[in-house]
Amino acid sequence: MTWLRDRLELILFVSSAVSLVAGGAAWLPGLVALAHGLWLAGTLLGLAFSIGWTVDAIRRHQPSVDVIALLALAGALWVGELFAGAMITVMLASGQLLEARAAARARRELSLLVERAPRTARRRVEGGVVEVPVDEVAKGDRIVVGTGEVVPVDGRLMSSGTLDEAALTGEPMPVERPVGDEVRSGVVNAGPPIDLTAIAVANESTYAAVVRLVEQAQASSAPFVRTADRFAAWFVPLTLLVAGVAWALSGDPVRAVAVLVVATPCPLLLAAPIAIMSGLARAARAGVVVKGGGALERLAAGRVMLFDKTGTLTHGQPTLADVITASDRVDADTMLRLAASLDQVSPHVLASSIVTGAARRGLPLAMPEDVHEEHGYGLRGQVGTQEVRVGKADWIVGDTQPAWVRQVRRRADLDGSLTVFVAIDGKPAGAMLFQDPIRSDAPRMVRALRGAGISRVVLVTGDRADIADTVGRIVGVDTVLADCDPADKLAAIRSEAALAPTIMVGDGVNDAPALAAAGVGVALAARGATASSEAADVVLTVDRLDALADAILIARRSKRIALQAVLTGMGLSLVAMVAAALGLLPPALGAVTQEIIDVLAIGIALRAVLPGKVHTIAMPSSDIAVAHELKIEHDAMLAVVEQIRAVADRLSTEDGDLVPAHTLFDRLERELLPHERADEALLVPLVDRALGRTDTTVALSRTHAEIEHQVSRLRRLLTDLDNDTVQPEDVVELRRLLYGLYAVLRLHNAQEEESAFSLVPAAAGRASNA
Template identity: 70%
Template sequence: MNWWRRNHEQALFVAATALLAAGGAAALAGADAAARALWVAGTLLGLVAAVAQLVVAIRGGRLSVDVIAVLALAGALAVGEPFAGAMISVMLASGQLLEARAAARARRELSLLIERAPRTARRDVGGQIDQIPVDEVAVGDRLLVGTGEIVAVDGRLLSAGVFDESALTGEPLPVHRAAGEDIRSGVVNVGAPADVLTTETAAHSTYAGVVRLVEQAKASSAPFVRVADRFAILFVPLTLLLAGAAWLVSGDPVLAVAVLVVATPCPLLLAAPIAFMSGLSRAARLGVIIKGGGALERLAKGTVLLFDKTGTLTRGRPQVTDLVLAGPEWDADEVLRLAASLDQVSPHVLASAIVTAGTGRGLALELPTQVREEHGYGLQGRVDGRLVALGKASWVVGDADPAWVRQLRRRADLDGSLTVFVAIDGRPAGAFLLQDEVRPDAPRMIRGLRRAGITRVMLVTGDRADVAEMIGRIVGVDEVLADRDPAAKLGIVEQESAGGATIMVGDGINDAPALAAAGVGVALAARGASASSETADVVLTVDRVGVLADAILIARRSRRIALLAVLVGMGLSLVAMVIAAIGLLPPAAGAITQEVIDLLAIGIALLAVLPGRRHTVPMPDADVATAARLRTEHDAVKPVVEQIRTVADALSTQHPDLDPVRTLAGQLEDEVLPHERADEDLLVPLVGRALGPDATASLSRTHAEIEHQVSRLRRLLDGLPGGPSGDPTLEDATAVPPEDVIELRRLLYGLYAVLRLHNTQEEEGAFSLVPEGESSSSADRFRPFAGTGKG
């Protein structure tokens, strides 16, 4: 019985084809009676299958095109045309087989994840490795993942590793992950054994979420069933009317059967599944789970797009943007090293950012001891014998309110940053500034969505208005609605849905109601499934929102090709029906004609298999490697860029010290300018090949402007006291005229602004083309900070 459930479509197809072929062989051998008997058997087989399909449709309250097949098969038997009936049986059987194969193929990439899900994990307890069931893993456990093993539970790496993430993301190349980075269950360790600190239980890890998503996808009805049912509303009555008219006018029931034979809706049952199957599986290969054909069709129709902010337009996880030291006696790298070492054992989301910052700077982290957490305040422990504390200002700094703390708070408030204060041996040492930064590919993704057919883009967030407005301006949305709770988001989605087909994108639990109310809910589950991914119709399992534009393009193309195949096939069937109704196409010839029409419709549907237009730009491996190397250099010079502001802030018209400015100028000439020249020689042509020459004009212009401003800085410094062409009567740099100090500071601030804007341009327009993980280390994704100076 189980075998029959799994293989009945294939068995039906084989039996119907065998009976048709055997009858044909008998007819060629002159055994007409045997041939007719075999064809009658084939017709009866198809009739039973068609009746079963029709009963299922009637029970579901649907008008089904299967009624035409039932009448055609019964009519073929009644008028003595068993060959035509046997041909119809083969067509119907092939349609059911393709339907089953389409449903299985569309989910094949996802089902493979279930089959390879890890069952056990190796837990490290005091140096002893115990193999335990994956369900027994608790948050905070330390796991050892050997070479070739699958990561069993979401966690944070305690040691660097190389992983094959293709099962989740579709990216074929191994990804290098540094200590401190988050790692998802389901990826394969292809490097040396790695230690993982778990941050989720198995039930709440990525794999468990994907399993639930697959089950939801399996429960969805196939897309081509909806297409067939919609056409049936018009096509079935039209067919019956034409067949009845042919019979009444001619008095010959054979004409009515001929009409029914060529009207058999095989283009609906054969062509549409191929087009939709291609769309679902192609989207899955990009890391987009579309839960069934209904979701794919609604995605294709969407015109209004609503975004939550956190995790969609922003990265969804804070990153360290700067380290402000409490005084000149502290060394930035040492403070970062001690803080990152302590945070290695903390599951807090901010801890991951600080650990990543430390590893991104190449610092050697040590495992802390005597770690103690003060819930709601912070973390404390010993690193290399030194007492380190991380947390809130009130816990680390105390009641004191020194100038550097006040300045830090003002800056954090203006930038919308989070702060984590650090104390070493009981003395405040500084504070980290962290921000959830805009995704570099977000502005280009918004433009891609508009080209894909989205006419209105809204940002709907619970964040405060000034931060939301800034994000909205950067990415280019049409409207920003801030300070909205889940109920308000739900109301906005319902209001927008009244005027157009809506798509809502979010990744948090608070987005679940809005995702459920939208025409299509899209959830980001790259860092694990949540209530939003359970509710959503579409789930992105990769941490690149740009694939949403690709998914919309795929959905629209698949739907367009499916409809074209159906319209051409059914249109030709209508022509054949008219010819049959006037007696020019007998049932046997009509069955063959219908088969030719089916093949034509299938040929059109197969166009969906060919690659279509994409938002994501494919790049040759050589260009990916070049861009990754330049990205590494790009991040390496960022501390010099951040140092410009620090040096400018320290300049005073009263007793100015020009030595830091001259040191900075040397760094700009020795580090920044060579990198910008390499970008002009290598990166600009690379972007031109990927996006076209028009996309490179602004990059080249800012390269020239940066070189010009650095040259101006050097000429100004050379003309000041202490420079090669300075006034020899002013040997003391403190005698620099105030207006020259003001000009020097103005030049530094201008150069800082140009470099910051240019870095953003490169990240958005060039480096966002490279898939995440293609770089050699996490430093490529970490935004370095100057880490010097006071406040």
């Protein structure tokens, strides 16, 4: 029975089409009785289904144009217009089939949530550890959670631990939790095995609550009302009125039947789904999967856009942001190369970020030897002839904290960064800072969304307020809601939905309830499927946020074309209804006229297949190749920018040592300036060609000139200082100039990421944070 129910529309369409075509084939050689029998079967089939659809609409108190089809089929039987009846059945069946396919969507919102939920827990008992079903865990039980395992129930830590809480908060940075902290179910142990005491049973724990929120949000989502049904509120009464008046004035029931035949809502049942289906196809080609025509219409209607931060406006994983050296003994590149070489064999969550950071700078890595993990502290091993340690500050520098460590921690606290410290040959070498960088295309995407008709943009995140506010300012949102758990996000959706149709964008398990509750839920799944992509109505399969603005434009264009097709078809149907009421169109001719109207309406709807306006920028392959090369050079300049700040930090008014400054200046002239000149010669014209105008790159050219100017000033200052005795005020001026150059380069690099490299497919990569 389930198989039959799932394929009912297809069976109806095939059966009705066979009866119509077979009847026509029988009629051509003169087998009129057989033809009428086949058409009669098709008409009766349509009548049976129309009765069912109409009864269902009445039971749901929902207006429906299906009643017109019911009356038209009954009238065709009454006056013997069997061909017209069979044709109406085919049109109804094709409309139902198209609508069913357009509205079909994945109903597996809870599947990944349920699959991810732990089925068992490891409980400590006398003599060891036993594995038990998670439902058997009681409050007070002591649970062991291994590395990479999901915490099965809410608990209190008996030992410190490193936890990946992204599933609940969306925050990608692992969190260090001390003994006594409460841990929620659903988070992942990202460090050594931990012990915790259960403070809630499984069905009362946090992760179970997330699943229930998804269920409740789905239950509260209003069903999609067909375009045809919205027109039915006035079209059905009007049709019945015209048919009744025609019958009453003429005394001929055939006129009423003719009115019903030409009023059969095929433009609604065919033209609208064709336009919507065309929109779905165009969106898919843009890298956006829209799960059904209902979702496409709701996407077109959206006016308020809500974004999760992590993985949506940011990259969603820790990225190397800065390398700080403890002294001049080891430079930043050497320290990073040795740390990345050691971390090639580490399973730690930050190891891949360290290795990726070194690879982006083109540093050659060696395979480590004699590697040992110090649980809870870090990793040690031999890289070439040097002994390397990577891990926590206390393990690297000991209990006493020198000034550079305090500086690192202060910067990390201000920026919301994560730190990893490095020692080489038993001596502290420095530290690495990690951030979740803002996506370079996020600000441009928000501007594109406003151009596509979004009137309000809201950032709703589980992250802390200062970080969220920073992201909101850079990206350009209207409102920031921070420190939100899944329930808070759900409340925000409902609050905004009371004012205007909402669209929610997220990529984590914690976003699933909000995605299900929003008018349209949008998930980013370019880096793999998540529970959010199952709960969403729209899924971005490309790692480009501007595709969402394209999808909105496509949705609105498709809806507009569908409306044009419907209005044109129904308008002509109204004219035909008047003609039929006056006796100018008998049922047979009315059926032919209706077919002509249908073809015209479908032709209008097929315009949705043609390309329309989008925000995505097409670039020739030669320009893409050039941009890729410049991006590699751009990433390689990160170390130079960091060296500027490091040299400025260590300048002393006491000893006046200018050797590091001269070394830096040589590197600026040898590496940085040639790169900036290449950007001006190649990247600026490339962006101008891509955008079709030259005013957008004025700022880029201005900062290129400013960088040249600042380096020239540095040259003159160093030349003057070489010829004179270095005074404290000279060192202060040199430090001021270096910090100014550092600030200009940081802003310029972010500017290039946003306005240039974000335009290039597969070239934007990770934000530079330089």
